[in-house]
Amino acid sequence: MGNGTPIGRVRGLGTAHEGAHHWIVHRMTAIGNLVVMSYLLVSLALLGDYGHASVVEWLSSPLAATAIILLVISVFWHARMGLQVLVEDYLHEPGTKLAILAALNLAIIGGGAFAIFSVATLAFGRTA
Amino acid sequence: MSQRDQQNPARPLSPHLQIWRWGPHMLVSILHRATGDGMALVGLPILVWWLAAAASGPGSYATFQAVMGSPLGLLVLVGVSWAFFNHMTSGLRHLVLDIGAGYELDTNRRWATASPIIGILLTAAFWAVILLK
Numbered sequence: 001m002g003n004g005t006p007i008g009r010v011r012g013l014g015t016a017h018e019g020a021h022h023w024i025v026h027r028m029t030a031i032g033n034l035v036v037m038s039y040l041l042v043s044l045a046l047l048g049d050y051g052h053a054s055v056v057e058w059l060s061s062p063l064a065a066t067a068i069i070l071l072v073i074s075v076f077w078h079a080r081m082g083l084q085v086l087v088e089d090y091l092h093e094p095g096t097k098l099a100i101l102a103a104l105n106l107a108i109i110g111g112g113a114f115a116i117f118s119v120a121t122l123a124f125g126r127t128a
Numbered sequence: 129m130s131q132r133d134q135q136n137p138a139r140p141l142s143p144h145l146q147i148w149r150w151g152p153h154m155l156v157s158i159l160h161r162a163t164g165d166g167m168a169l170v171g172l173p174i175l176v177w178w179l180a181a182a183a184s185g186p187g188s189y190a191t192f193q194a195v196m197g198s199p200l201g202l203l204v205l206v207g208v209s210w211a212f213f214n215h216m217t218s219g220l221r222h223l224v225l226d227i228g229a230g231y232e233l234d235t236n237r238r239w240a241t242a243s244p245i246i247g248i249l250l251t252a253a254f255w256a257v258i259l260l261k
């Protein structure tokens with residue numbers, strides 16, 4: 001934080017001490033979510049039934065598999081950023097904050113990898 | 129050296145939550161956070177379970193279907209879908225406000241009132257399509 005220009009005096013203040021890039025990426029993933037979530041909900045509405053056979057049949061097609069993998073990336077990224085804001089707003093002890101954010105990263109990356117791997121298994125398994 | 133050190137310590141503090149007269153924009157604001165966090169904490173685990181169960185085979189998938197198809201499971205799914213539609217309408221409102229539009233008092237109030245109502249209507253429409261087809 002400098003003492004010069006007005007912007008220099010306010011930079012780094014605020015609960016998180018940073019954030020413009022975070023803010024923009026959050027909006028970009030929000031737009032991504034809108035596209036992929038619409039695809040998921042329309043697909044679900046059109047699906048004949050929700051049994052294993054129909055879901056696997058749908059999910060293993062190249063279009064659905066790609067869309068759902070992109071959905072996992074966009075939504076998990078967006079949710080991770082949103083939960084980070086929540087943590088920054090309400091947790092003020094630096095150690096706790098660091099621990100929760102580390103756990104959040106593990107959960108998001110672990111859950112996201114598991115979801116993407118599951119879809120890939122179905123998509124590649126179809127032709128195997 | 130924070131700004132605060134240079135300020136008059138006797139200046140009044142900001143009034144806290146209960147002092148404000150509630151308006152629709154406050155409800156939309158807190159619902160946006162609650163639904164976003166709710167989806168992240170409840171919806172995403174269900175999504176992962178669904179995909180993983182489908183990949184693991186008919187047996188795992190049957191367990192998933194039994195749990196999520198039960199009355200309690202369906203209630204959770206309806207809740208998550210409402211969270212999505214509500215978050216989507218307030219999120220779109222966010223994006224409009226973020227580009228600097230929609231701050232006129234009557235416009236702002238109108239969309240703040242409309243946003244959660246549209247969210248409920250979309251949720252109802254979504255389940256109507258699923259249940260009536």
Ligand code: HEM
Nearest residue numbers: 030033034079082083085161164165167168216219220222
């Ligand atoms: C149509 C899709 C969506 C749109 C347009 C959207 C839009 C937004 C926007 C603009 C924000 C920023 C709000 C702020 O800075 O205060 C936000 C926050 C958030 N979103 Fe989304 N979102 C969408 C879907 C989702 C989904 C599917 C999830 C979770 C699985 C999610 C979770 C969150 C969370 C946790 C926050 C942080 C809330 C807060 O701290 O106030 N969003 N969303």
Ligand code: HEM
Nearest residue numbers: 014015085089142143144145148154155157158159160161
């Ligand atoms: C009923 C009234 C209020 C509601 C519903 C409410 C709701 C919220 C929500 C949902 C957020 C996260 C939104 C976002 O990031 O866009 C937030 C952030 C915040 N609120 Fe409130 N709030 C209220 C009143 C207040 C009051 C009276 C104060 C201060 C005296 C306050 C101070 C803050 C601060 C400092 C943040 C963090 C802003 C940031 O760093 O992004 N709020 N509020």
